[in-house]
Amino acid sequence: MPFVPHTDEDEKVMLDTIGVNSIEDLFDEIPGELRAGELLQIPDGISEMELLRLMNERARRDEVVLSFLGAGAYEHHIPGVVWDLTSRGEFLTAYTPYQAEASQGLLQLIYEYQTMISRLTAMDVANASVYDGASAMAEAMLMAVRANRKSKSKKILCAGNVHPGYLAACRSIVRNQQISIDIIDWDVDTGNLDTNYLQSGEDYAALVISYPNFFGGLEDVNHLTDWAHQEQALVVAVVNPISLGLLNPPGNWGDDGADIVVSEGQPLGIPVSSGGPYLGIMCCRQAIVRQMPGRIIGRTTDLDGKEGFTLTLQAREQHIRRAKATSNICTNQGLLVTAATIYMSLMGDKGIYEVARQCHHGLLTLLEKARRLPGVEPRFHGPRFHEVVLKLPVTAKKVLAGMAEQGILGGYDLGGFSENLENCVLVNVTETKTIEDIEKFVACLATVLEV
Amino acid sequence: MLIFELGGKGRSAKAQYRQMDTEIEIPESHLRKTPAGLPEVSELQVVRHFTNLSKKNFSIDGEFYPLGSCTMKYNPRGVHKAASIPGFLNRHPFAPEAHSQGYLACMYELQEYLKDVTGMQVISLTPMAGAQGEFAGVAMIRAYHNKNNDLDRSEILIPSAAHGTNPATAVMCGYKVREIAVNAEGDLDLDELKKAVGPQTAGLMMTNPSTCGVFERQIKEISSVVHEAGGLLYYDGANLNAILGKVKPGDMGFDVLHMNLHKTFATPHGGGGPGSGPVGVRSRLAPFVPTPIVGKREQDGKDYFYWRDEQEIPETIGSLSAFMGNAGILLRAYAYARLLGREGMHRVGEYATLNANYMARQLEQSGFELAYPKRRATHEFIVTLSKEAKQLGVNAMDFAKRLMDYGYHAPTTYFPLLVPECLLIEPTETESLEEIDGFVKAMKCILKEAKDCPELVTGAPYNMPVRRLDDVKAARELDLSLMK
Numbered sequence: 001m002p003f004v005p006h007t008d009e010d011e012k013v014m015l016d017t018i019g020v021n022s023i024e025d026l027f028d029e030i031p032g033e034l035r036a037g038e039l040l041q042i043p044d045g046i047s048e049m050e051l052l053r054l055m056n057e058r059a060r061r062d063e064v065v066l067s068f069l070g071a072g073a074y075e076h077h078i079p080g081v082v083w084d085l086t087s088r089g090e091f092l093t094a095y096t097p098y099q100a101e102a103s104q105g106l107l108q109l110i111y112e113y114q115t116m117i118s119r120l121t122a123m124d125v126a127n128a129s130v131y132d133g134a135s136a137m138a139e140a141m142l143m144a145v146r147a148n149r150k151s152k153s154k155k156i157l158c159a160g161n162v163h164p165g166y167l168a169a170c171r172s173i174v175r176n177q178q179i180s181i182d183i184i185d186w187d188v189d190t191g192n193l194d195t196n197y198l199q200s201g202e203d204y205a206a207l208v209i210s211y212p213n214f215f216g217g218l219e220d221v222n223h224l225t226d227w228a229h230q231e232q233a234l235v236v237a238v239v240n241p242i243s244l245g246l247l248n249p250p251g252n253w254g255d256d257g258a259d260i261v262v263s264e265g266q267p268l269g270i271p272v273s274s275g276g277p278y279l280g281i282m283c284c285r286q287a288i289v290r291q292m293p294g295r296i297i298g299r300t301t302d303l304d305g306k307e308g309f310t311l312t313l314q315a316r317e318q319h320i321r322r323a324k325a326t327s328n329i330c331t332n333q334g335l336l337v338t339a340a341t342i343y344m345s346l347m348g349d350k351g352i353y354e355v356a357r358q359c360h361h362g363l364l365t366l367l368e369k370a371r372r373l374p375g376v377e378p379r380f381h382g383p384r385f386h387e388v389v390l391k392l393p394v395t396a397k398k399v400l401a402g403m404a405e406q407g408i409l410g411g412y413d414l415g416g417f418s419e420n421l422e423n424c425v426l427v428n429v430t431e432t433k434t435i436e437d438i439e440k441f442v443a444c445l446a447t448v449l450e451v
Numbered sequence: 452m453l454i455f456e457l458g459g460k461g462r463s464a465k466a467q468y469r470q471m472d473t474e475i476e477i478p479e480s481h482l483r484k485t486p487a488g489l490p491e492v493s494e495l496q497v498v499r500h501f502t503n504l505s506k507k508n509f510s511i512d513g514e515f516y517p518l519g520s521c522t523m524k525y526n527p528r529g530v531h532k533a534a535s536i537p538g539f540l541n542r543h544p545f546a547p548e549a550h551s552q553g554y555l556a557c558m559y560e561l562q563e564y565l566k567d568v569t570g571m572q573v574i575s576l577t578p579m580a581g582a583q584g585e586f587a588g589v590a591m592i593r594a595y596h597n598k599n600n601d602l603d604r605s606e607i608l609i610p611s612a613a614h615g616t617n618p619a620t621a622v623m624c625g626y627k628v629r630e631i632a633v634n635a636e637g638d639l640d641l642d643e644l645k646k647a648v649g650p651q652t653a654g655l656m657m658t659n660p661s662t663c664g665v666f667e668r669q670i671k672e673i674s675s676v677v678h679e680a681g682g683l684l685y686y687d688g689a690n691l692n693a694i695l696g697k698v699k700p701g702d703m704g705f706d707v708l709h710m711n712l713h714k715t716f717a718t719p720h721g722g723g724g725p726g727s728g729p730v731g732v733r734s735r736l737a738p739f740v741p742t743p744i745v746g747k748r749e750q751d752g753k754d755y756f757y758w759r760d761e762q763e764i765p766e767t768i769g770s771l772s773a774f775m776g777n778a779g780i781l782l783r784a785y786a787y788a789r790l791l792g793r794e795g796m797h798r799v800g801e802y803a804t805l806n807a808n809y810m811a812r813q814l815e816q817s818g819f820e821l822a823y824p825k826r827r828a829t830h831e832f833i834v835t836l837s838k839e840a841k842q843l844g845v846n847a848m849d850f851a852k853r854l855m856d857y858g859y860h861a862p863t864t865y866f867p868l869l870v871p872e873c874l875l876i877e878p879t880e881t882e883s884l885e886e887i888d889g890f891v892k893a894m895k896c897i898l899k900e901a902k903d904c905p906e907l908v909t910g911a912p913y914n915m916p917v918r919r920l921d922d923v924k925a926a927r928e929l930d931l932s933l934m935k
Contacts, residue, residue: 058557071545093513102514172741348489
């Protein structure tokens with residue numbers, strides 16, 4: 001049977017040593033009526049060759065020619081080095097570095113990751129990651145309630161134009177701790193938060209801002225940050241790591257900067273892969289690091305005074321604090337941290353800046369060409385990073401289905417997101433899209449619209 | 452050397468991006484003022500740096516890694532390859548159903564397999580790790596009591612031997628935690644349980660086999676006691692590998708469970724993750740499962756797979772990630788299940804148990820004390836070194852560190868908390884007789900060293916990239932990122 005190395009002879013030696021006649025005897029403490037029968041739903045085993053054939057056939061069925069879908073998962077170029085190195089067995093098949101001496105490679109790598117992420121966001125510290133962007137945002141809400149010493153509030157004020165999937169996950173996760181989430185509406189003309197509607201005097205633990213927002217728009221983060229701090233609320237920033245090659249990092253927002261930063265790390269060398277596994281980035285100011293969930297790596301010295309790395313501040317964590325832990329989280333996304341760290345090392349500041357700039361430029365090109373089609377226009381104006389909302393003359397659902405028939409995924413249907421966005425589609429352009437790709441998109445859109 | 456200390460100003464892997472002089476239509480106030488300070492290195496420097504870091508790591512591929520409760524079994528390379536097919540890697544999570552039938556077919560079939568091995572009626576694959584699966588499970592218990600207007604149930608019962616995630620999860624779901632003692636044989640104290648249950652009991656969370664490395668023999672009675680009090684029974688699937696193909700948690704009376712696919716279904720641990728923690732429920736909790744799940748219907752005479760979201764499951768506890776969890780890991784678990792097939796699946800628990808019992812017996816005969824000598828080991832077992840700690844001044848951590856010098860990753864140390872000076876040892880079914888014998892031999896050598904020259908053991912390790920690290924300094928003089 002696959003992966004079990006025992007020969008008949010081995011089995012006999014082992015059973016003799018134990019002093020039983022059969023493997024069955026080893027289960028004699030389990031009441032007979034609990035024993036499982038045949039596993040009828042599991043098919044017969046297949047060989048690796050057959051498996052690869054089956055999986056290749058299934059994967060081929062799902063292939064598309066071109067995708068302009070973003071909405072939280074972005075197709076960027078992934079350097080060949082990233083997964084070649086990440087797939088080394090020493091990274092792939094290690095576990096949480098509980099035994100620091102046997103895990104220095106991974107521990108140093110995570111320390112380097114923490115450094116890179118802190119620098120990219122202009123924050124003091126980063127943890128060794130949580131599951132994904134959405135769960136990072138939920139953990140940030142829980143953390144803000146614990147960390148805000150000036151407010152006892154269990155209310156969070158959240159931008160209405162954050163990723164709807166993030167907001168949904170946050171509601172599921174924070175609900176049972178009696179934390180409530182109030183929403184700031186976005187302006188129907190700009191898509192950005194309308195700062196005129198900010199009400200002073202309500203007690204909130206934190207304000208959550210997405211930058212860019214779900215529509216690709218750029219909020220007035222300096223104003224929002226200063227307002228929240230005046231109101232004694234912490235600022236939770238939800239950002240895109242690639243955008244930070246170009247955009248003002250949250251540590252520099254307003255007078256004092258954001259307090260907690262979360263981000264979906266997927267754009268840093270991780271394939272879109274049906275939505276996971278991804279990488280939840282989480283950073284904060286040093287003053288509140290003891291309220292941060294998840295693993296954290298620190299640099300220290302060994303018995304001989306030599307530099308080394310180890311898990312630290314473990315007194316926050318479930319395996320030590322149990323019911324009093326900051327979170328129940330146990331795993332981090334170690335493998336994805338490895339990929340992201342290698343990606344950031346390859347690209348450097350210059351590379352991430354260029355990628356961000358080309359995403360932005362590609363978007364402007366697409367917008368300029370698409371708006372020449374009759375009835376197609378940008379729904380919102382103002383600067384954007386790498387997503388735009390296009391308003392179409394007919395329903396987005398119909399247009400996207402028509403484009404998909406030609407093998408092009410044209411974007412994300414916003415019809416279900418808000419009644420103000422009927423006939424609207426969210427289109428993403430990254431550096432992977434050439435001018436020819438963009439022209440194909442526009443030509444395909446034109447045929448579907450019959451213009 | 453840190454990567455920041457390599458390289459030179461302006462260096463980067465220039466093959467990885469284009470440079471074009473394009474316009475930026477973003478106002479100055481939104482732009483970054485100073486560069487972040489990422490490494491400035493060539494592509495070769497990156498390759499060499501991370502290749503060398505990888506060499507400073509123990510892993511399953513390199514070393515025997517008998518970390519108890521973590522199921523460090525072989526992660527088949529073919530599975531990694533199957534999940535890395537470009538069509539799967541490039542599939543966008545919002546790709547339309549019509550363009551996702553290949554992927555959805557895998558997910559649907561995985562749901563069916565997991566139902567079968569657990570004896571549950573509905574599976575949701577979305578939780579991204581064991582702890583998130585626990586969260587989903589306890590949130591469903593809460594939703595169930597709320598729906599029945601049974602609002603005074605405020606307490607979750609947890610055996611004292613449980614993983615730390617259990618109490619932490621109960622608190623995240625708004626419950627109080629009450630611990631139940633475990634007796635000297637490793638079974639739950641049934642009398643204490645009977646006294647503890649009542650109208651305040653929302654449920655009991657437990658693993659079986661327990662973290663003591665023994666099967667909980669009174670499980671049927673425990674199930675009756677909790678159910679008669681109106682509570683539900685939660686199965687923490689951390690130790691499912693012990694009984695895979697032999698016992699189904701549903702048959703033991705559990706109402707809800709999570710599985711750790713990175714343990715039982717051999718998906719790579721990745722240096723701490725990603726995990727994947729699908730949940731399974733019996734029908735009374737089916738209305739509350741986290742979304743989305745995959746459904747199947749007939750369309751034009753063929754199977755058509757589709758997403759079932761909150762429209763179809765209106766009482767769901769909701770979604771737990773932006774999309775549908777760790778899809779790439781689920782694909783690996785599916786591929787692993789196909790390679791094993793029915794026969795292979797039945798054998799997992801059997802050979803995991805054979806290996807653990809053999810190893811336990813060998814260690815016992817070599818002079819080590821088992822924590823539960825009268826019990827059968829399951830897929831793991833506990834050695835207690837309290838005698839060695841008292842008489843020789845060599846404790847469990849010293850043994851763990853010295854094992855590294857012999858080329859073995861340490862077992863889990865000091866867990867479960869109720870056994871003093873313990874090593875929790877889990878060999879898994881994929882280890883050979885020779886490997887196990889080698890480990891036993893190393894343990895014997897260390898025991899001899901502990902008697903002859905205890906300082907040798909208490910000073911270990913010597914052959915690792917560093918010696919023991921100053922954890923107190925790490926926590927006091929926090930250095931979590933390199934200053935510019």
